[in-house]
Amino acid sequence: MGVKPQHKIPTINLSKRNLISSTSSWLSTCDEVRQALEEYGCFVATYDKVSPQLHDSIFGEAKELFDLPTDVKMKNISDKPYFGYIGNHPLIPPLHESLGIANSTTLEAAQSFTNLMWPSSGNDHFCETVLSYARRVSELEKMVKRMVFESYGVAENVHTDKSFLTILHQNEVNGLEIETKDGDWIGFEPLPSSFLVMAGDALLAWSNGRIYSAPHRVVMSGTKPRYSLGLFSYHDGTIEIPHELIDEQHPLQFKSFDHYGLLNYFSTAPNADSTAKAYCGV
Numbered sequence: 137m138g139v140k141p142q143h144k145i146p147t148i149n150l151s152k153r154n155l156i157s158s159t160s161s162w163l164s165t166c167d168e169v170r171q172a173l174e175e176y177g178c179f180v181a182t183y184d185k186v187s188p189q190l191h192d193s194i195f196g197e198a199k200e201l202f203d204l205p206t207d208v209k210m211k212n213i214s215d216k217p218y219f220g221y222i223g224n225h226p227l228i229p230p231l232h233e234s235l236g237i238a239n240s241t242t243l244e245a246a247q248s249f250t251n252l253m254w255p256s257s258g259n260d261h262f263c264e265t266v267l268s269y270a271r272r273v274s275e276l277e278k279m280v281k282r283m284v285f286e287s288y289g290v291a292e293n294v295h296t297d298k299s300f301l302t303i304l305h306q307n308e309v310n311g312l313e314i315e316t317k318d319g320d321w322i323g324f325e326p327l328p329s330s331f332l333v334m335a336g337d338a339l340l341a342w343s344n345g346r347i348y349s350a351p352h353r354v355v356m357s358g359t360k361p362r363y364s365l366g367l368f369s370y371h372d373g374t375i376e377i378p379h380e381l382i383d384e385q386h387p388l389q390f391k392s393f394d395h396y397g398l399l400n401y402f403s404t405a406p407n408a409d410s411t412a413k414a415y416c417g418v
């Protein structure tokens with residue numbers, strides 16, 4: 137049962153500049169990705185967003201990290217199994233060590249891990265490198281997930297609303313979930329008298345970034361039909377960012393914007409990480 141020479145892990149180029157949703161190149165790459173995962177369970181992604189410099193930096197940082205004394209590395213604990221420090225674990229081959237950094241795409245998580253490992257001297261270079269690397273690899277993960285969903289024609293319905301406010305009122309069947317800032321999902325449990333009032337991207341921009349426009353999705357189980365009534369508010373004309381919401385702690389993050397312009401922009405660029413930032417961010 138050795139390695140059969142005629143089999144090769146498929147390689148897929150995910151660096152291409154023309155990997156833009158809905159183009160023929162995007163759609164054919166979605167199919168390539170799905171086929172590779174169905175057949176081999178894996179593929180090699182060629183991905184140029186991690187530059188050769190970043191590649192060298194992250195492996196340099198990894199060496200420096202694992203060269204720290206064991207008692208320092210052991211301070212990385214987590215309530216999730218395998219997320220903390222692993223060394224000399226009975227179920228894991230000897231000489232294996234690992235350190236997990238949960239939510240490593242956020243500055244807070246990268247900083248707190250760095251401070252834990254280098255409490256007295258700090259290590260800005262490590263923190264910046266981890267953050268930059270994690271964000272780029274996370275983009276790759278998001279892109280592959282979207283490709284698999286699209287190739288099967290399954291709508292991945294995670295989104296933020298483009299409204300100013302959304303008010304949802306639904307029957308007794310659960311399903312709506314809201315993503316917290318930490319990336320956890322919390323379910324909405326409707327009652328006849330409860331209305332879910334939710335901020336949209338226009339309110340996020342108007343508030344100069346103070347208000348959180350929560351990503352949300354609907355996850356259905358069971359066969360009972362679910363009905364949801366929604367009011368989505370939109371404003372005619374230009375929305376200005378109130379000067380009361382701009383100060384030293386909150387420098388201007390958004391330009392004044394046309395609300396329907398934001399909606400139109402979303403229809404042409406539905407995959408932007410943040411529609412408000414991409415459309416009217418400073």
Ligand SMILES: O=C(O)CCC(=O)C(=O)O
Binds near residue numbers: 306352366
């Ligand atoms: O079905 C729901 O309750 C949510 C629908 C929704 O998020 C939307 O239409 O923007």
Ligand SMILES: [Fe+2]
Binds near residue numbers: 295296297352
């Ligand atoms: Fe929504």
